[in-house]
Amino acid sequence: MKKGLLFVITAPSGCGKGTLRRALLDEYTDIKFCPSVTTRQPRPGEVNGVDYTFVSVPEFMRRRDNDEFVEWAEVYGNYYGTPREDVEKALDEGSIVILEKDVQGARALRRVYPEGIFIFILPPSMDELKKRIESRGTENESEKTLRIESAHREIADLSDFDYVIINTDMERAKDRLAAIVLGERVAHGLYPC
């Protein structure tokens, strides 16, 4: 059993897990975020080493073959991995660690860290989910259709998750996320009060 506490935040594409995570970290500076390593291109506003660690495919493969990932997966043609050393070190130090993963990555992590707290972010309705994915400018039509289909499949089985937060608006969703983190910290004796 590690001394720290691991939270994994997951959401279907376009449902704001990145925005939520940034808002949480801005407010709670003692939470440690471990960015995933990825071969995908940065989106506007994403900072290397902050949001993700962006690497080339050969570099990703080198790290993978060197067993540097807790889990890794190919999602929509890009590779994503969770850096083992960062996460283990932070947990050993007793930190509150947050990871941001797609559903596939979260399921893989659940097997490695069964005692982690897995949080799924969901838009208030299926219609709203479709709307959000469609309104995002970063994918083409066939990619969007694929993401909507995936989202439906993902939501049908939530057995690997502990909590779902309904993201009606970002500010409220952030407060909900903070309350879960706070509640679990207190429950695990990791709240400084």
Place this chain on the structure above:
Amino acid sequence: MKKGLLFVITAPSGCGKGTLRRALLDEYTDIKFCPSVTTRQPRPGEVNGVDYTFVSVPEFMRRRDNDEFVEWAEVYGNYYGTPREDVEKALDEGSIVILEKDVQGARALRRVYPEGIFIFILPPSMDELKKRIESRGTENESEKTLRIESAHREIADLSDFDYVIINTDMERAKDRLAAIVLGERVAHGLYPC
């Protein structure tokens, strides 16, 4: 703004909201549960005044006409109401108040108490939901079909809820519920520490 904090627990039929609530109250004795008033028959193990306040139809109508309910509804041929005085008094006193409502009742309450914390309990998958409703002995076949259909509709729009707890097993679900209550209490300055 009331001094207390209101939590509303909701679940589709057969998903254990009563069991969860009882487990939470056993552990946290300073939480106040306000039972709903209903005209339905008690189920085995349900205690009058503890789980529900069981009344006759004329008595329910008398209370309704006397404006004693925050909200009331007819669900599957029975009446359910939320007793205004109990809830208001407990909130005025600064208590942590828990209500247990069906989806219809929760949506009505959301309009009365927009600042309340609304929690939806969900089985890990749609298949599991069907299984749980089917395995319960208290309804006949057509009632069960009706409840499964309702559950699907209810889950498609979660916009009135703040949190969803995935109920994979009762003990874990109770810890999750407790963590949400704890986190919101701390966030609202109502945690005695």
